[in-house]
Amino acid sequence: MEIFVAQLISGLITGSIYVLSAIAVTFLMLVAGFIQFAYGEVVVISMYVAWFVFDKTQDNLLLGIPITIGVAILLNILVEPITRRLRERRALYECLILTVAFGMILTEIMSHFFYHGMPIRFPSSLRGGGGVFRWGLIVVSSGSLYVFIGCILVLLSFTYFLYRTKQGKAMRAIAQNSATARLLGIPVNRATTLSFAITGFLAGITAVLFAMTLGFASPPLGGVLSFRALAVMLFAGLGNLKGAVVCGFLLGVIESMTTGYFVGAWTDAIAMGIIMVTIMAKPSGLFGTQV
């Protein structure tokens, strides 16, 4: 029983990262109309930049965290002009290939120019100072707790932004029908660029939270996270924000349960297998497409 609870907690914490990523990619897809495959790579390269800053400034969190978020926003905004022509033509596969290529460029930059491509570690001050909570077999580090709380806070703020602010309403309007939104006077181009910036902001926050959970990073991690975000999106149903929240946590819990009860090395295959079978059986996702 204790193993179950321990794995559940661990799964929810990992799941919170997946939820943030899936929400960001889904939001961008709804407003800008294309799928950002390089999201995970943007997150991880921001983590690398954070590590670089920590390395040079003796673990200055006040400097490192804003720089991380800034880099993520900049990188994501960079994708906007690159994909503009393709998005206007609704060339969806080309957008996907382009963002995959962008992601691979980022991964290669990390492999060649940061610490010779070796995994990097983050300071324990970022991870909550090493404190732990124990109930029997269940061990939760304070860093993990901050991550979960951080994720919930970000989700709540994002929901508030989307449903209670003028800009959020504009974005929802564009997501529903961009032509009508334009007719109603909503500055679609500016709002689309803002949506890229918001996704970049979420990527930066994810980078910070990821650094707190994992404590380390390596170049291939970007591709893994990108794919998980997309898989959650399809698992839930393309464009379904609420579904993405549920399925993000679900994937995290599936992975941790597999690690806890089966041999950990098969986690990837089993989790991906479940998603693949679900997509094949119900292509519109568990909760239905909403585009």
Next chain:
Amino acid sequence: MFSLYVEGFLVTVGVLMILGWSLYLPFRGGQMNNGPVFFMAIAGYFAAYATRDLHWPIPVAFLGAVLLCTLLSFILSIGLASVTGFAMSVATISLIFIVQTVIRNLEFLGGAAGFGFFPKMPYLLPITYAFVFIVMVLLHHVSNSPLGRAMEAMEFDPEVSAAMGVNIKGVSMLLQTISGALGGVAGVLYAFNTGTLFPEIFSFNFLLYGFTVIIVGGRSTMWGVPIFAPILWGIPEFAPAFIGQFRNIMFGVIIITLLILWPQGMITKDTLRRLRARTFS
């Protein structure tokens, strides 16, 4: 005839051509199917294992690997036939992750330490290009057949083509099966060229290389692949080492540049039409 290094390079170019065509075929039908990399892994490991540990003769192992991939891709296509768009590309990418994990955990396939010391294929270079020629003829035949026109229609507008009587599911399944078989051929040739197999080889890199060749060569005709595969592979291979190590960055930048400036690729249907007009005028 050629040095070992040049021979290895030429075989890899041939494999890249077959891989490019295997990705091109479903793409031509309006679907992005990343299965060929998965089938390369299956065929490569199957042929290596069969020749080293089961002592099968190389031609039998080759045939077995390709038949296995054809059967598997057919079975998968039954499930994937009604899955379109991004769902298909993501589902097939997940296959790549799955196969890497499975291979890494199977001791008899060498796991993460790699699988090597399997027999070398004699006459690998001529056999590779024999296959390139066969695939070229096959694809040319398909492009000019009712199947080719059905693919074009499906890419243009799946709903209209279904209304006009194109069997979308059937064509999709056929394309996926052929694509899987071609991926298998590429995998076996690649395995015998490399000599040692690791699960990490069969990853996003192949997708990147294959799609770069298609995007640069032209996504609506098959002739871009054989022309640009040697060029794109040759540049980082024969460039000085400090440029060559950034191969993936180079390919990524090429894809992005081309998709912004010439999304149709270098060789399009117009190019072929103009060439034909000039030849026959």
